[in-house]
Amino acid sequence: MSTPSLTGANAPLVGPVVGMIGAGQLARMTQQAAIALGIELRVLAASADESAARVIVDTRLGDYRSAADLREFAKGCDAVTFDHEHVPTEHIEALAADGFAVHPGADALVHAQDKALMRERLTAIGAPCPAWARVADEADVAAFGEEHGWPVVLKAVRGGYDGRGVWVCDAVEQAAPVLASGVALIAESFVPFERELAVLVARSPHGQGVSYPVVETVQRDGICVEVLAPAPGLDPEVAAGAQSIALRIARELGVTGLLAVEMFQTARGLLVNELAMRPHNSGHWTIEGARTSQFEQHLRAVLDLPLGSPAPTAPVVVMANLLGGDDPDLFSRYEHVMAHDPGIKVHFYGKEVRPGRKIGHVTALGDDLETVRERARHAAVYLTEGIYT
């Protein structure tokens, strides 16, 4: 026995090479789609223990903040794309200048990296947004609160996710320590929303676009815990409007690959909350629940292949996230969950279990929302907490 070398005597069918920067669960699940299509997925990981690194042969270790590592990584890739938004914009521009096909490009991706630029651009193209402004000091925040009312939501312009980098302030005094931290901020008016929706669309370099059905996302403590597909009881005209907004944003911003648009549904209509340009938690339900998973769709889009059907495979699909608890012994709970519900689909990401961390998800499919939702909830609670409820 020996360890394998990657140069063999045969001539295997070598497909297009897609390089994904980052090796979290999004890259890991992309590998499942890449295997089917014969696409060679390469990832840039910080450690061989990362979620995707453990299932991808062509894992390169390096630093996504290093221009040299990125250039070395991109060599030989037919397309370069992302598992996260943290690659410095100037490095992405440099890769494109070197002739690499980077999707999404820096001009688009910057709107998922920088909330101020995102708000400016969305406002310019007429996409519905909460009232917002750049704020630098207490006077700015006070003026914003004066005009738009309290509470005021402060958001870090860069780096926030899953509720981090967001502060809801009832008065200017609460904004003071956030302002004092020196982080670049925008203020947004607090939106009294009815629920949160998300629209996932894909756009390819030559301009084809598709939209998945609009879903409802349920958050707890700023973290998505559940996705209901399609969004229950959503007026078809509102749904079509949401898809139209998302496709328009993708086109106007020149997005290539996936774009997830998180929205608030309010009494006065839809408002765009956040953008992500990669496979997104709100689209994990598509693995079993849509004819083309978001991961396959992203690969097709970044390679400029024709996009796949986003048609749902069941009337109701519910995805529930598995958030880490104190006990890492999750596999012992497979027996009950699988015996209890032979149709439940379990996804573990192979990540270290830490409290509150997304370590997997479950998906249930069926005809009746309450039944399907209960199945997903039961499996998620049991897998993470070992409690039968």
Add this chain to the structure above:
Amino acid sequence: MSTPSLTGANAPLVGPVVGMIGAGQLARMTQQAAIALGIELRVLAASADESAARVIVDTRLGDYRSAADLREFAKGCDAVTFDHEHVPTEHIEALAADGFAVHPGADALVHAQDKALMRERLTAIGAPCPAWARVADEADVAAFGEEHGWPVVLKAVRGGYDGRGVWVCDAVEQAAPVLASGVALIAESFVPFERELAVLVARSPHGQGVSYPVVETVQRDGICVEVLAPAPGLDPEVAAGAQSIALRIARELGVTGLLAVEMFQTARGLLVNELAMRPHNSGHWTIEGARTSQFEQHLRAVLDLPLGSPAPTAPVVVMANLLGGDDPDLFSRYEHVMAHDPGIKVHFYGKEVRPGRKIGHVTALGDDLETVRERARHAAVYLTEGIYT
């Protein structure tokens, strides 16, 4: 940048380890299911260029005919299973004697390796078989033809697949060169079948069994080219009877993991043709077409986890194999196939393209058999031959 080492500082969630001997497309597609379940799939490959070796980090190079390589491979595995039937029976027995959990065990698997033992055992348990006999010389074959009529089908007791190791003889003279080759043979009466069916069942070590819907398999030159799920127009009682036969064989033979039972449908009922104890070509449709794919099901069975729902996800599912032609440039054909049919699912195995070799498959799903079948056929012909028909 550096190449990854598999010992890191973090403590990732490490799942059960399943070792699969062989690294063809069955192991490759099993990896997609393993990724979802957080199961660590290890394969024993002859070369790093093999289909599964290219997508599985824990690939070990070795020889499945070497007892030492097999023992080394099995160390640390929670279950050991197979991508093919070619591992010597005595080596499998030795692994079990060493305390490794091997599924299926040698006592079961030998019936998928040795056609004479298979026929003896099936006859003993009353499973319907064609007339058959062991034959050693021309007199045996002549006597068999005398009793059961011509043509007589000679089959190699070991090693045949995809039509190899099968000879249809109209007279004893045609049998002479086969007999002269020294290969151990059985004779079977030629079955004038209406069509070929296949039943895929799973059985776990503690005895749970499930059956997928009965499918029709369409062969050309002894190679499966198309699978129709469920078998069109099959009488529900006949279907239930076929499932019952397959589940009984699994139980009586002590199969653990998957069992594919290939059958002839004849005017006088069903006859068992062949057995396979692993994921099977007749079950590739389950990746998108059943709630639990055969690959996930096999992993669950060999780990003695509760089995998953075999329920179909669409009224009609058609799988068409991609058989290699002269031109290896298959990826250039993705554009047409994906644009023509956004719902078609393409699977490439990353194997060297050789004429007649199974290099991938496509799956179409829908409501109407003729439409779905035509979609699969069109995609398969275009992908392999570049011809628009």
